[in-house]
Amino acid sequence: MTMSEHDKIRELLALAAAGALTSAEEKQVAEHVRSCIACSNELDAWRPIASELRRLPTPQPSSWLVQATLARAEAKFTEQAEHDWNGRLMIVVVAFAWLLTIASWPVFQLVSGRFESLLEPQFSHTQLSHTLLSFAAFTALGWLAGGVAAVMLAVRQRGERRLA
Numbered sequence: 001m002t003m004s005e006h007d008k009i010r011e012l013l014a015l016a017a018a019g020a021l022t023s024a025e026e027k028q029v030a031e032h033v034r035s036c037i038a039c040s041n042e043l044d045a046w047r048p049i050a051s052e053l054r055r056l057p058t059p060q061p062s063s064w065l066v067q068a069t070l071a072r073a074e075a076k077f078t079e080q081a082e083h084d085w086n087g088r089l090m091i092v093v094v095a096f097a098w099l100l101t102i103a104s105w106p107v108f109q110l111v112s113g114r115f116e117s118l119l120e121p122q123f124s125h126t127q128l129s130h131t132l133l134s135f136a137a138f139t140a141l142g143w144l145a146g147g148v149a150a151v152m153l154a155v156r157q158r159g160e161r162r163l164a
């Protein structure tokens with residue numbers, strides 16, 4: 001055992017207690033400690049301190065905090081993105097329902113108008129109010145279809161998230 005080896009090992013004792021050495025260094029320390037009372041005692045003194053340090057959040061405060069913050073931020077971001085996505089989806093569904101209503105109204109009118117003109121060939125005030133009423137009903141139906149589609153999508157999305 002040389003003096004330099006003893007000094008070298010002494011410098012590693014704190015790290016050895018903390019379990020921060022490479023396996024080669026660890027082996028070196030273990031071998032030296034077996035034959036050196038001073039280092040053995042010092043290593044024993046370091047052990048509770050090291051375990052105490054490990055128990056405290058201070059050795060890795062940044063990584064702990066960063067991880068927790070990142071996880072929270074990620075969850076928040078996902079939530080926000082989902083919220084935004086749902087909002088956009090609602091707009092799209094409503095717009096689609098409207099578009100569908102407006103686009104299909106002439107077709108509906110043509111079909112029903114042709115059908116009605118067979119029954120009532122003469123245009124009347126009753127027919128006009130009937131037409132307006134049909135349009136209102138048709139629009140309501142379009143809205144309802146859009147609402148149902150939105151709810152179905154939301155439910156399906158929640159189901160998928162539960163499975164994930």
Ligand SMILES: [Zn+2]
Pocket residue numbers: 006007009010032036037038039040
């Ligand atoms: Zn020693």
